[in-house]
Amino acid sequence: MPNLTSIYYFILFIVVELLYFKVADRYNIIDKPNHRSSHTRITIRGGGIIFPLAILAYAILNGFSNSYFVIGLLAISIISFLDDVLTLNNKARLGVHLGSVMLLFFQWNLFSLSWYWILIALIFVIATINAYNFMDGINGITGGYSLLTIGTLYYINEKIVSFTSGELLLIVALSLLVFNLFNFRAKAKCFAGDVGSVSIAFIVVFFIGELILASQNLSYILLLLVYGIDTAFTVLFRKIRGENIFEAHRNHFYQYLSNQLKFSHIFVSCLYIAVQLLINFLLIKFADDPLLASIGLLVSCVVVYLLLRFKIEGYRKLLTPTTN
Template sequence: MLQLLYLPVLILLLLFYFRLAIQFKIIDKPNQRSSHSRITIRGGGIIFPIALLLQALFSRFEYPLFTLGLLLISLVSFYDDLRPLSNKIRLLVHLLAVSLLFMQAGLMAYPFWMIIPVYILVIGAINAYNFMDGINGITAAYSLITVLSLYFINETHISFALSEWLIVAALSLLVFNFFNFRKKAICFAGDVGSVSMAFIIIFFILLLIIKSGDLKYIGLLLIYGLDTVTTIVFRLIRRENIFEAHRSHFYQYLANRKGWPHLWVSVLYMVVQLLVNVLIISSDLSSVPFLIFILVSGIVFVGLRFVVEGQRSLLGRRLANR
């Protein structure tokens, strides 16, 4: 009940940020890569790290290294929302923040050769989460399902984290959704929102995996993972620069090319991930069945993309015409 007191505080803080954002023109103007058509406040996702920093303060810093890492990665992401930032600086801060996260989770006790792939996976996942934030409601709705699933697991299956932190993260998502999950969003999450939320969710998923010893909980981010990985593969096939901005994700195709309302697409991703989470939580999947489940899910997702988008869109004219 104490955490519910955060709700009015977070609403007031976000409204205060809106005033500052308008005054200092922290806004997002539509361009050719945008999925929106009106000027909108950028960086509203700053409420995510603010909520967790408040929780850290009032709980006497129960996760001090994680909190410091969240602060660092949120600051550099917010700066990136304001003006272009060197990729080298961004990567350096991400490495430092993730290192602090690993130290907090106890991952540094593992052999060095095991940690390197996890660095690559986590930093890649953080950036993928950022790329998936392209239409109204998708980041906060999808994240809310993941956070609530983690809370449910923590309360009913295996205790791996302090529930208060998950509650506060969920409340910050609810507040942000009120202003973003609508046909004409008042604000966007910005890099500060998507990156910080990815950092938060990955931290708690890592805690869960380490405590349970079960890799199946990676599946709590399955739908985002499938969209990101398949998009990268198809862009490589089309010989595109995967580091350039684009609108090639499946959710972008549905929203921009098929003309589906943004909220429909966001709800679709949220509901499908919820069904996956229910399967993961309720089943007793071991390593081999889980890998088979991932493989089958990938095949189904690729097949769906071919049916909906077509060969020419996914493979390019050169290969599609062969």
């Protein structure tokens, strides 16, 4: 994409984001801190609306390629934005989510494959969307982690295997840069909201799915390994303690580092991004032997993660059943 075009998109996204801030302020679309929050000040919610709008802008200017993906993204973004504003019924939200995932599968032509691949894809997509939503709790983590993922995908697309439009990846990266200008800071101007965390999860899943289908290499799932490990083991620990895993909480490791140990949001976000960056580097470096590299990375990261959590938080806090 020509540099001048990139500048135009960047300026457009900044203008759109600033206009949204005015709308959000006018209609009181804000996030108020509560006992589950990792924040202490009222902040505009839904700044992540820039992600689906960026895809929409690209689609309008490029003949609506990947139409199933775009329609699914718009549907899941709209329902998530409405949930940010109104708090919708779970069944309505889940129904739209499922419909959007089915559209994504049509985009991937997945229904031509065996049923077990569809099941694996369904688990991966739903798990990733939920993980992104759970992990969106401190400044910088969603925008920074996603920018790293999109940047890595762009490198893979250019240097290893071509699987999608490089221009589209750059458009998403620009929208993330704009969002980070207002979120990746000590005092955030806005939060992503459900519309941001869900939509960027859907976008990232689309690209990773395209990459896996083009390369026939499932190890690229590890591009989301840090989020996956923290989400999976946090859910497991809560289940062991007898807690309702569907209730809102702040029991993730990143939340413990931020809330109990009082590390800054930016430090914790950079820590998570740095670990995933190392994983991405190793994943690419050992791409010639993806199975061995994937197993080694997965096992090593799980072991280090568990050692750190048990050392820092303690066995009792992580495993002792909650008393009512």
